[in-house]
Amino acid sequence: MCRSSSRSPSRTGGRPRSAAADAAILEATRAALVELGWSKLTMGDVAGRAGVAKTTLYRRWAGKNELVVDAVAVLFDELELPDRGSLLADIEGVVVQFAALLERPETKTALMAVIAESTRDEPLRERIRTSIVERQKRLVLAGRQRAQARGELPDSPASATGTDDLIFDVIAGAVVHRALVSAEPVDAEWVRRFTALLLGGLAAAAQA
Amino acid sequence: MCRSSSRSPSRTGGRPRSAAADAAILEATRAALVELGWSKLTMGDVAGRAGVAKTTLYRRWAGKNELVVDAVAVLFDELELPDRGSLLADIEGVVVQFAALLERPETKTALMAVIAESTRDEPLRERIRTSIVERQKRLVLAGRQRAQARGELPDSPASATGTDDLIFDVIAGAVVHRALVSAEPVDAEWVRRFTALLLGGLAAAAQA
């Protein structure tokens, strides 16, 4: 799961890379994002905060884009889907968590920026997909399976027809748009209304 | 509706600003976005393409962010909501248009970038909201009113309760997420499924 340069080769002689440096750099990157935001963050500044030479950054990451993706990716892994007893409650729970994550300054400023960069950089897009996007689809999958176990949804293999992907785009897209584009709060009222809308749609689709 | 610096004052003597320059600059900006993408676009390059001095750009826009917002904003005004006979068809129509707009390289690379910048720049966020976001809510409004006229939706003043905003976030968010984050095609099948989900939700909400 090493997100840095995937040096497999040889591992013969030579001083090994400092493991502590990786952690310090990613932490420094998040701190710089909070203080400066994406566009004012510089590699030199991150290096300084991490107590590391600029060359060490470039030895491990190709550039600012890759570094920031790795730095924020770990934050997304904190999302969970606790069992709250019903599909509606489960969805509300994860939406609230996701919204809270997007409110954090490091996520807010970095996420859209790396996505913007990725529209012109296929390897970066792949990195984002692997490190962040695909990784969160687990929540949709788990939610659906739990709902099916409860009998709230029919047992159709929704993933085969792309329904999971659709749900994911709708949830993630709506929350991101509310939080970052409309720039209005993802409060309890909004979450309630959104979840109701989504569940209604799912139920209608299930009947069809 | 002048998006450039709103110079009202004096207006006494002196050479007036070239109107042609504005158009040339915005066109050059879009061309540069297509060729170079957001992060490689430079003010000097735009000036060169437009056959204009760099100072002329800075006389009219505060920076790259503002310039690009103005350059792409006009593209969003091309979206329309032709009457296709049913709410479902209307929504499908506008989603397809919106997806096509997001596939254009200048929009794709610029939209997320300026939104990312706006998370740290309140005036920029306001400019985006005014020039792009709020301007498109007319489509939701028009669609709802037309559906109400048709009797497809109850006559409740949905805007007052924020439902219009919710619908907007869901549609725009889902399409943007599908197109730019998941980076998968917004094809007819996806549009059909998404629209069905949304309409199902709306119907369920209307009954409640």
Add this chain to the structure above:
Amino acid sequence: MCRSSSRSPSRTGGRPRSAAADAAILEATRAALVELGWSKLTMGDVAGRAGVAKTTLYRRWAGKNELVVDAVAVLFDELELPDRGSLLADIEGVVVQFAALLERPETKTALMAVIAESTRDEPLRERIRTSIVERQKRLVLAGRQRAQARGELPDSPASATGTDDLIFDVIAGAVVHRALVSAEPVDAEWVRRFTALLLGGLAAAAQA
């Protein structure tokens, strides 16, 4: 006689280059040579001393080599050949001046360095020749002509046969070697002995 980039072109629009900057930069270069020596002198340091941006240096000189050549070249123009009444006294006078020039720390550290660089850089060699070397041959020429006027040397057109060049190489070479390679003082005694040797050779050659 502009030693910087030989911009002749157009001289149309645009802010003109600061003339003061040129002087400040060359002065700063000499100061840096005195303090740091050739190998520790950096472009950034010179820029700082001159109160100028690094880019301004690079706009005017291709690099450290060219800059230093220009900075020290002017020092060599201070050499003179006052009429001391005899060829021997004239030569002694110029040798003493030349030795004093080579004792100055900026000259001492820079001269050999740029010559070393020039062995791999033909344009630099040409620049050195034009700015420094050829410029000093005037002293040999003047000395010979004066001696011929005095009747100390026959009136043969020595320059045609390359004798002037030979004399120049012998004088300059011997003094440089004594001062920088042997690193021993070019004192009055040495000058006397060297001049006697040279004059003896010239006299013998004249008789042949």
Add this chain to the structure above:
Amino acid sequence: MCRSSSRSPSRTGGRPRSAAADAAILEATRAALVELGWSKLTMGDVAGRAGVAKTTLYRRWAGKNELVVDAVAVLFDELELPDRGSLLADIEGVVVQFAALLERPETKTALMAVIAESTRDEPLRERIRTSIVERQKRLVLAGRQRAQARGELPDSPASATGTDDLIFDVIAGAVVHRALVSAEPVDAEWVRRFTALLLGGLAAAAQA
């Protein structure tokens, strides 16, 4: 004659230093000088050519300056003074040899460079003097003694009065200046004229 660090001590346990490495390094240094010239030669490159780790270089030489002095010093030891029957012929012979040595790219690029460095580095100057300069005075000494044995020069102990040093500076200086500064060929004609001048001076001095 070990020019590297004079480690006498301990010599107890541990792996002994590779003797072959020294030779390989010096040879690699000369090769790098030929290909890259002084200013582009790097320690890492030399290490790579020699098949040796960078640390090994630094264990044996303090830096690039010292390494290059040792690498070229040996070339100067190849100079000889074969007996050609007359002082004039002997001088011409050695001048031709010296000029040929200065034409070699490794010598040409390195010699002036280390001399330039030495103006700011007393230990380096001492190393150059010991390894290169003083070592060649043997040629002047031998030439004078041979000429005295032939009766071409009086038997005065010229070395005591510094005449040997003067001759050395004149010969070496003139040839170096011709070859590296004036950058013109040290051809037979020039050698003939220079030697004649020098011998004429010596003869005149001897009569005085």
Add this chain to the structure above:
DNA sequence: TGGTAAACGAGACGGTACGTCACGTCTTAAA
């Protein structure tokens, strides 16, 4: 119709960050 004042093109300016390079030191495992 001629003066005035702003906008214009050109491009030099002081800066900042870039990403690379070489330095000389260090840390490892192997010899």
Add this chain to the structure above:
DNA sequence: TTTAAGACGTGACGTACCGTCTCGTTTACCA
């Protein structure tokens, strides 16, 4: 203990854009 390998902190490199400034020129309005 030396070796090869190679990561490390350091600091200069030369470049690219930034946004500002200083020029001489152009162009509309108004007196």
